[in-house]
Amino acid sequence: xxxxxxxxxxxxxxxxxxxxxxxxxxxxxxxxxxxxxxxxxxxxxxxxxxxxxxxxxxxxxxxxxxxxxxxxxxxxxxxxxxxxxxxxxxxxxxxxxxxxxxxxxxxxxxxxxxxxxxxxxxxxxxxxxxxxxxxxxxxxxxxxxxxxxxxxxxxxxxxxxxxxxxxxxxxxxxxxxxxxxxxxxxxxxxxxxxxxxxxxxxxxxxxxxxxxxxxxxxxxxxxxxxxxxxxxxxxxxxxxxxxxxxxxxxxxxxxxxxxxxxxxxxx
Amino acid sequence: xxxxxxxxxxxxxxxxxxxxxxxxxxxxxxxxxxxxxxxxxxxxxxxxxxxxxxxxxxxxxxxxxxxxxxxxxxxxxxxxxxxxxxxxxxxxxxxxxxxxxxxxxxxxxxxxxxxxxxxxxxxxxxxxxxxxxxxxxxxxxxxxxxxxxxxxxxxxxxxxxxxxxxxxxxxxxxxxxxxxxxxxxxxxxxxxxxxxxxxxxxxxxxxxxxxxxxxxxxxxxxxxxxxxxxxxxxxxxxxxxxxxxxxxxxxxxxxxxxxxxxxxxxxxxxxxxxxxxxxxxxxxxxxxxxxxxxxxxxxxxxxxxxxxxx
Numbered sequence: 001x002x003x004x005x006x007x008x009x010x011x012x013x014x015x016x017x018x019x020x021x022x023x024x025x026x027x028x029x030x031x032x033x034x035x036x037x038x039x040x041x042x043x044x045x046x047x048x049x050x051x052x053x054x055x056x057x058x059x060x061x062x063x064x065x066x067x068x069x070x071x072x073x074x075x076x077x078x079x080x081x082x083x084x085x086x087x088x089x090x091x092x093x094x095x096x097x098x099x100x101x102x103x104x105x106x107x108x109x110x111x112x113x114x115x116x117x118x119x120x121x122x123x124x125x126x127x128x129x130x131x132x133x134x135x136x137x138x139x140x141x142x143x144x145x146x147x148x149x150x151x152x153x154x155x156x157x158x159x160x161x162x163x164x165x166x167x168x169x170x171x172x173x174x175x176x177x178x179x180x181x182x183x184x185x186x187x188x189x190x191x192x193x194x195x196x197x198x199x200x201x202x203x204x205x206x207x208x209x210x211x212x213x214x215x216x217x218x219x220x221x222x223x224x225x226x227x228x229x230x231x232x233x234x235x236x237x238x239x240x241x242x243x244x245x246x247x248x249x250x251x252x253x254x255x256x257x258x259x260x261x262x263x264x265x266x267x
Numbered sequence: 268x269x270x271x272x273x274x275x276x277x278x279x280x281x282x283x284x285x286x287x288x289x290x291x292x293x294x295x296x297x298x299x300x301x302x303x304x305x306x307x308x309x310x311x312x313x314x315x316x317x318x319x320x321x322x323x324x325x326x327x328x329x330x331x332x333x334x335x336x337x338x339x340x341x342x343x344x345x346x347x348x349x350x351x352x353x354x355x356x357x358x359x360x361x362x363x364x365x366x367x368x369x370x371x372x373x374x375x376x377x378x379x380x381x382x383x384x385x386x387x388x389x390x391x392x393x394x395x396x397x398x399x400x401x402x403x404x405x406x407x408x409x410x411x412x413x414x415x416x417x418x419x420x421x422x423x424x425x426x427x428x429x430x431x432x433x434x435x436x437x438x439x440x441x442x443x444x445x446x447x448x449x450x451x452x453x454x455x456x457x458x459x460x461x462x463x464x465x466x467x468x469x470x471x472x473x474x475x476x477x478x479x480x481x482x483x484x485x486x487x488x489x490x491x492x493x494x495x496x497x498x499x500x501x502x503x504x505x506x507x508x509x510x511x512x513x514x515x516x517x518x519x520x521x522x523x524x525x526x527x528x529x530x531x532x533x534x535x536x537x538x539x540x541x542x543x544x545x546x547x548x549x550x551x552x553x554x555x556x557x558x559x560x561x562x563x564x565x566x567x568x569x570x571x572x573x574x575x576x577x
Contacts, residue, residue, distance in 0.1 A: 101357070109328070113352055119318040120353055123325020130307060131329075150349075153318030 003209045006076055007037035011237050012264050013072035013085050019257045021089030023097045027235040027247035029069035031206075032140060032171040035230055038212040039138060040073045048078040051105040057135050058124050060109045062117025063142035063171065067099035070107065079106035115148025117141065118168060122154045125166035125225075136165045138216070144176030147185050152197075159198030164220035168199070168227045171206065173234035177248055191229055199227040206230030238263050268423040268459065269297060269366045271402040275409040276334065277301050280308055283413065285330065285360075289323055291316045291337040294366075316341050320349035320361070327359035332413060338367040339379040343388060343420065354418040355391050362412050363388075364421045368398060368458050369510025370545070370554040371425035377544045381422070385457075386515030388420045389488040395440060398422040398517075400461030400483040403430060407438030408485065415440055424459030424510075426551055428483075431465070441486045443494040449478035452569055453498035453532075456508040457484050457517050460560065464508050467565035475566075477573055490520050496530045504534030504572045508565060510555070513539035534572040538565065 001009075014029040040046075044057040061070045068088060075082045087093035094103040098112030111117050121139035128135055145151065158166050172190070174181050181187055194201045200222045202215040212230070220226050234248070235241030238260040241252075252260050277300060280286045289310045290298060302309040312319040316337060323333040335342050342365050343350065354361040365381060372379035389396045395415055399405045405423060412419050431446045438444065446461065447468050454464045461483050468479040480502055482494060498505050507518035518537030525532065540558055547557050555561045570576040 110352070110356055113348055115317075116321060116349065116353055119321020119349070120325040120328075122318070123322035123327075124329055125325075126310075126322060127326045127329035127331060150317035150321065153313075153315035154321065157312060157315070157318055157322065 001041060001076065003037040003041035003213070006041045006073065007033045008264065008267055009076050010037055010069050010072045012261065013075070014068040015252060015257070015260055015264060017068045017072070017085055017088035019252045020086065022251050023068070023089040024249040024251060025065045025068070026252060027241055027244070028063060028066040028142065030236045030238060030241060031173045031232045031234045032063070032066055033069055033236070034207045034209060035140060035169055035171060035212060036069055036073045038209050038216060040077045042213045043216045044138065045135070048106070051079060055133070055135050058108050058121065058137040060111065060117040060121045060139045061099050062111055062139050063114065063145055064098040064111030067097060070099050071095050071104070074104070074106040077106070080104065114142070114145035115150040118151050118154040122158045122163060122166060125158065125163040126161060128165060129161070129163060134165070136167060138167045138169060140169045140171060142176070143170060143172045143174060143181050143187060144184070146170070146187055155194070155197045155199065158225040162223050163225045164223050166225040167216065168225065169216070170227065170229050171232050172229055173232040175234045175243065175245055175248070179245060194227040194229070198224055200224040201227045201229055203229045203231065206232035207236055237267055268399065268402060268405045268425070268427055271405040272364065272409050272421070272423055273297055273301060275406040277304070279410060279413060280305050285332045286334070287326055287331045288334045288336060289319055291319045291335070291341060293337050293341070316346040317349050320346040321353055323361045324349070324353040324357060324359045327354070327361050328357060332360045332362065334362045334364050336364045339365065339372060339381045340384060343381070343384050347387065350418065351391050355393050358393065358417045360416065362419045362421060364423065366423045368422045368424045369460065370551040373549055373551045373554045376548070377546060380545055382511050382540055382545065384420070384422060385487050385509070385511050385517060386519065389520065390515070393417050394488065395419040395486070396422070396488040397440065397486050398457040399485045400446070400456065400458060401428040401431060403432040404438060404444070404483065404485050408440070411438060411440045422458065426459030426462060428459065428461035428465055441489045441491060443491040444483040444485060445480065446483050447479065447481035449480040450502050451477045451479060452573055453480045453482060453502045453505045454508055454565070454569070455482045455484050455495070455498065455505055455517065455521060457487055458510055460508055460510045460555070463555065463560065463562050463565060466562040467569065470562065470566055471569050475570065475575060477569060477575065479569065484517055487517050487520055490524055492524045492528065495521050495525055496528065499525055499530045499532035504536070505532045506536045506538060506565070506568055506572055508560065509539045510560060511539050513537040513541055536568050536572055538568060
């Protein structure tokens, strides 16, 4: 399956999962769907038959609230049956709203509280460097979660230790939970911050698959850890969800669900 | 205790490539030997405990056994959520080591008083919580934690009881250690304040003919319930002594277990901190006296418990 089709399926699954189970964060999943699809379809090395294969590339979804998107990506990539997605966020399911590894093959690390993924990914990358192993570690963060100080501790550490196989991918849709990022706790000049902290920064349209593949796959050119600053649209793919704060929490139901699904079907 | 810990770890690291020691920029001079001999197994993560604990989890998930080190509440409460969500939920082999339990850093003030850590950390599912009473226990505990899977908390004290182990003594995580035999009363304790328990027991035996069973309950979790039941059945009451709040500490753990099992001791006293934050300034010894945790206070409570105060 190519990344375009995988992204489309991630979006549709996530819409159905969040609608059926009544959970939030569809806007956040739609925002990152292309990044995740490119990683799983074209970039990362993994083996669905051996989810813990030692040389796999590691992926951590630090913005754990978009867990529906990861479950969908893993199911469509062959880690578990797609039918299991129907149980998401419901009584007795293994698929919680925020991503959990318990009983789910392919989930590297459980998240949900923000600012946890990058330190752990940094530890994995540091361990790989000590052992001179070649796999890569990808951590996908939201922009809003960069408010968390723990991230900046890890950003300092990774640069200091030149963890050049660590990729921090920012889903920079510029909207956080209650308002725009710049109206909440301004991050700009965001790229400059990462650069000044000693990272190699690559800016990209976070919905352009060809460019995403390039920047996510290319090794560090500088010996520094890599920050992929992916400019994205929150709610991407559903016109009435795009660039709105509302769809961070709102669940699509009834007519809204039908219209959203129709738009994704056409995409 | 700090030196005993690092001495033991320096021995263990020679044959165990899984060990990695991370400090959050504390331990001046303490790690020099370790770091010089094993530079790939030592790391100063800077003054960044949240990242240190996340790092440790990531490293542990890749097969290492990681000791995170700092003082007082910095490696525990400062990064509590990282211990809970990252290390413990993933059953990661992270051993959180804090030097400075209770009033070890007494005169530095409440930021450096680790007086709620047992209660907080023992409430986390799957965590093992160890608070040794003397240096022998520290060395044994350090060694034992290597073979204890998952996330553990090792609480080290500045104070310590004098060496009490005898040839053949066995240290086991989750098993209280009988330091002094007796059947009149039990003094159950954890941490360096074991020294106070032993001082009090000595006086009680000599001057009041009360023979105390002194237990070093070095593992607050999992608790040695059997030893507590025996103490309840075989002695005239249990006095729990801890340099820690009485809320949820060792005394609370013992009370919960015994009441649930229906094994009710003839008397039960929790000696710990009660009256809010300890804002008095002074050494560990001084603060123990001020807050009623010194040997005279223990003796008074023991006499009351045994009915000999009248």
